[in-house]
């Protein structure tokens with residue numbers, strides 16, 4: 001992974017290089033200098049922290065996860081991540097724990113900032129509140145609890161057309177480890193190819209622009225359009241307001 005980052009950073013030319021970082025990995029054997037490496041490369045960090053309370057995090061991720069996550073965030077802060085003027089961006093991710101929509105992102109971010117700073121002296125840039133997609137592990141969990149249809153109904157009932165212009169498949173593509181392209185990470189997980197193009201590859205972008213090309217949509221897409229909207233950068237409503 002480090003060789004890939006070193007290769008990407010000089011090519012970025014103003015674009016961001018982002019590590020979606022599992023906070024506890026920073027203390028795994030052999031990864032003790034990972035935070036310093038990412039800081040030296042000016043890599044932006046997006047890290048999942050499902051709650052600001054020990055009880056909720058350990059319940060969801062396992063005993064001891066909260067303390068390790070807090071220690072990791074303090075280490076990142078000490079390196080400059082999340083600190084004003086450092087140029088090192090640290091964003092956190094919240095996902096609901098059950099079959100509900102995320103709460104208002106702006107209000108939740110204020111809660112995270114207050115609680116993490118007051119109790120642990122931690123600062124960060126933004127909180128992304130991301131809707132759980134009814135696929136893969138979360139989808140299986142819904143099926144096993146008999147909640148799948150209710151969750152899909154909730155997503156559909158909260159459909160907001162204003163989100164359609166800013167869903168991430170409108171301006172991003174997802175690339176798998178072999179270089180094949182998908183409309184988004186979710187479609188990649190579901191192996192839903194970009195329609196009508198065979199199996200487009202990264203190299204094809206040298207010859208062909210995918211701008212304006214049809215997008216492969218299905219029921220899971222209601223996860224992106226419900227309520228305040230959801231993308232890898234959190235709620236879409238801020239983007240819609242800025243547009």
Ligand code: SF4
Nearest residue numbers: 167169184186221224
């Ligand atoms: S899940 Fe659907 S709406 Fe969301 S980014 Fe992917 S293709 Fe677009």
